[in-house]
Amino acid sequence: MIELWNVSKTYEAGNKALRNVSMTIEDGEFVFIIGRSGSGKSTLLKMLLKEVEPTSGKIVVNDMNLSKMPRGFIPKYRRKLGMVFQDFRLLKDRNVYENVAFAQRVIGASTRSIRESVPAMLKMVGLSSKYKFFPQQLSGGEQQRVAIARALINRPEILLADEPTGNLDGHNSMEIMKLLNEVNKLGTTVIVVTHSQEIVDRMKKRVIVMDRGTIISDEKKGGYTYEN
Amino acid sequence: MRISTFWYCLKQGVNNICRNILFSLASIATVSACIFLFCLFFSIVINVQYVIKNTESTVGITVFFDDGLDANKIKEIGNKIKARDDVKEVTFTSAEDAWAEAKQEYFGDMQDLAEGFEEDNPLANSASYTIFLNDLVDQDQVVDWLKGIEGVRKVNYSKTAAEGMNSLNKVIGVLSMLIIGVLLAVAIFLISNTISVAAAFRKNENQIMKLIGATNYMIRAPFVVEGIIIGLVGACIPLISIYFLYRSAVGYVVTKFSILSGLFQFLPVEAIFPYMAATALTLGVGIGFFVSFFTIRKHLKV
Numbered sequence: 001m002i003e004l005w006n007v008s009k010t011y012e013a014g015n016k017a018l019r020n021v022s023m024t025i026e027d028g029e030f031v032f033i034i035g036r037s038g039s040g041k042s043t044l045l046k047m048l049l050k051e052v053e054p055t056s057g058k059i060v061v062n063d064m065n066l067s068k069m070p071r072g073f074i075p076k077y078r079r080k081l082g083m084v085f086q087d088f089r090l091l092k093d094r095n096v097y098e099n100v101a102f103a104q105r106v107i108g109a110s111t112r113s114i115r116e117s118v119p120a121m122l123k124m125v126g127l128s129s130k131y132k133f134f135p136q137q138l139s140g141g142e143q144q145r146v147a148i149a150r151a152l153i154n155r156p157e158i159l160l161a162d163e164p165t166g167n168l169d170g171h172n173s174m175e176i177m178k179l180l181n182e183v184n185k186l187g188t189t190v191i192v193v194t195h196s197q198e199i200v201d202r203m204k205k206r207v208i209v210m211d212r213g214t215i216i217s218d219e220k221k222g223g224y225t226y227e228n
Numbered sequence: 229m230r231i232s233t234f235w236y237c238l239k240q241g242v243n244n245i246c247r248n249i250l251f252s253l254a255s256i257a258t259v260s261a262c263i264f265l266f267c268l269f270f271s272i273v274i275n276v277q278y279v280i281k282n283t284e285s286t287v288g289i290t291v292f293f294d295d296g297l298d299a300n301k302i303k304e305i306g307n308k309i310k311a312r313d314d315v316k317e318v319t320f321t322s323a324e325d326a327w328a329e330a331k332q333e334y335f336g337d338m339q340d341l342a343e344g345f346e347e348d349n350p351l352a353n354s355a356s357y358t359i360f361l362n363d364l365v366d367q368d369q370v371v372d373w374l375k376g377i378e379g380v381r382k383v384n385y386s387k388t389a390a391e392g393m394n395s396l397n398k399v400i401g402v403l404s405m406l407i408i409g410v411l412l413a414v415a416i417f418l419i420s421n422t423i424s425v426a427a428a429f430r431k432n433e434n435q436i437m438k439l440i441g442a443t444n445y446m447i448r449a450p451f452v453v454e455g456i457i458i459g460l461v462g463a464c465i466p467l468i469s470i471y472f473l474y475r476s477a478v479g480y481v482v483t484k485f486s487i488l489s490g491l492f493q494f495l496p497v498e499a500i501f502p503y504m505a506a507t508a509l510t511l512g513v514g515i516g517f518f519v520s521f522f523t524i525r526k527h528l529k530v
Contacts (some may be wrong), residue, residue: 049439052302057286079441111232154441 001027002048002158002189007057009043009213017043019180019213020057025191027157031186031192031202033209034220041193044210045160048191049081053148062157079107082151082159082188086166088143090135096146097131103150117153125149125179126156148179157188165196173199233446241453244426252458255422259462262411263301263508267470270507274500280396282493289359289371290384292494296353298482305377314370317360324352330390353381396500412515419458419519423451427527434528444528451524452517463508471501 002025009018018040025031039122046052047059050066059066062080069077090099100121104114124130125145135143144164152160152207161180165173178193184190194200200207200222207222208215245252291309293302310318321329359374361367367385374383382500427434435449478494 072235075441075443077441078439082440083439089432091433091436102436105233105236106437106440106446108233108446110229110230116527150440 001025001062002191003058005058005060007054007059008041009047009052010055016213018047018054021210021213021215022057023208023218024137025189028163028184028187029193030181030190030203030205032203033191033204033210034200034207039210041210042099043085044160045162045191045193048158048160049083050077057072063069066210074222075107079154080157082154082156083121084144084147084151084159084161084164086163087215088135088140088147088167090143090146090150092135095132096127097106097135098139099135099146100149100153106155109154111134111137121149121153124152124182140168140174141144141175144168144172144176148176148183152188156188158191159183161190161192161194162190163194165194170198174202177203222226229293229308237446237449237453240450241396241457243427244430244450244454245457248422248425251425252454255418255458256465258418258460259415259459259512260465260507263412263463263512264466264469266408266511267466267504267508269404271470271474271500273400274503275494277394278493278495287360287364287386289361289367289374290358291359291374291380292382293353293355294379294381301379302355305379308377309357309359309374312370312373314362314366315359316362319358321354321356321358323353323355326356403406409506415462415515416519419455419516420523422458423455423520423523423529426451426454427524438528442527443527448521452520455516455520455523456513457516458520459514460509460529462516463512467505467508470504471497474500 002023004021004023007018007021008016010016017038021040021044021089033044035041043052047054047066048061054067061077061141064077066077091102094102097118100118101114104117119128119131122131125147125148127142127145130138130142135146144167148164159180164180165176168176173196180190180192181203204221206218206220209217291305293305306318306320309315359370361370371383371385373379434447474497476499482494
């Protein structure tokens with residue numbers, strides 16, 4: 001469960017990114033966070049990743065108070081999260097298999113475990129036949145699938161996606177959302193920051209709307225009610 | 229640490245070098261140049277020290293005694309001298325030995341000319357001790373002590389030789405420290421630069437690693453491996469070159485300038501190489517490790 005209690009964030013330049021935000025996201029939920037640029041969506045994700053510290057307030061993830069988390073524990077905490085980016089952030093000099101294996105390798109997983117789990121994960125995202133391809137040989141949708149496979153390979157409890165369909169066409173966007181929905185059905189909490197009205201309206205999931213650092217709307221099975 | 233993780237870090241370190249091959253080669257070349265000069269200097273210093281040590285063993289202090297001093301008293305003084313820690317060796321020359329040596333020196337093959345002195349040794353009061361010290365630095369102190377002993381008439385010693393060698397020792401020490409300091413600074417700067425470039429090149433990868441949950445240690449390891457490899461290769465190249473160069477140079481000097489062999493004796497390469505190799509490898513690997521560790525620490529605030 002993710003809990004935010006009166007969380008505020010003011011950057012050094014004086015820019016107030018979040019103002020007294022409070023919310024709760026239950027385990028296994030699928031949540032869209034929408035809002036115009038600068039509304040605080042990305043800051044919220046960065047706080048959950050513990051990349052950015054709140055100026056005030058409390059964030060609790062799976063009973064762990066992030067403000068009181070020792071520095072040495074941060075890498076272990078991050079292994080419970082998966083992150084997907086708009087620009088995929090794949091390693092261009094490594095093939096599909098190596099990109100996914102990379103996520104396991106850098107946390108010290110054994111070669112045996114990597115050999116078992118990477119092919120299974122590639123099968124899940126539908127890229128088994130393209131495991132030797134390099135990112136530049138794949139379409140945008142396929143690259144995002146690789147990124148999702150990399151985010152999921154360490155079996156995270158929470159998947160954070162920052163505009164995962166921002167660089168994709170309509171068809172590929174829906175395919176990625178279907179994949180995220182399947183991941184959610186397996187029990188992973190999924191939080192998606194997006195600008196896509198079509199996706200939000202079709203998925204019929206919880207929608208949190210943010211504006212100028214505050215939550216202005218939070219609806220179960222909501223739609224894209226925000227005017228861009 | 230798993231073996232697979234170790235190999236992964238090693239592979240990434242090698243990859244870092246290959247990706248920035250020109251920068252890496254420049255770093256290796258500079259480290260090599262630095263360590264080559266260090267080894268060259270090391271060889272010179274060690275050989276000069278060897279020559280000084282050899283010369284030191286030939287520079288002695290001679291002690292003469294009061295006229296008619298009892299042989300037992302002379303022996304007692306000799307025991308006192310031998311008991312000192314700074315004294316390496318003491319040799320006694322009796323009045324008879326001194327006269328025999330003088331006869332040989334002055335009359336050579338015409339010993340008959342000295343027959344007139346047969347009953348009356350002209351060097352009757354010339355019994356002496358010749359003292360060789362462990363280190364010429366202690367000469368002044370020992371001479372002062374000898375002069376204070378009752379029964380000692382005269383103390384002969386070469387102040388110039390001692391002072392000259394001590395100054396030479398000091399100059400070599402200071403000069404070597406200076407050169408090594410400058411070379412170290414250059415090597416540190418270049419390795420740091422190479423690691424910074426590698427860190428900039430892998431910025432995206434490091435960010436992903438950070439977000440995936442890799443530990444600081446895991447993110448830094450490939451850069452530290454890169455630094456160590458640069459240091460290691462940078463030390464091995466000059467060591468191999470110096471090994472053969474030293475052998476050839478000593479062989480050349482000994483055969484072509486055999487006249488020098490009386491003045492200087494060079495240490496064989498086998499005698500100095502183990503120390504030189506240990507120092508150069510420690511230096512290369514140490515610089516590589518510490519510079520890369522601290523440089524990457526500055527770049528990656530995880």
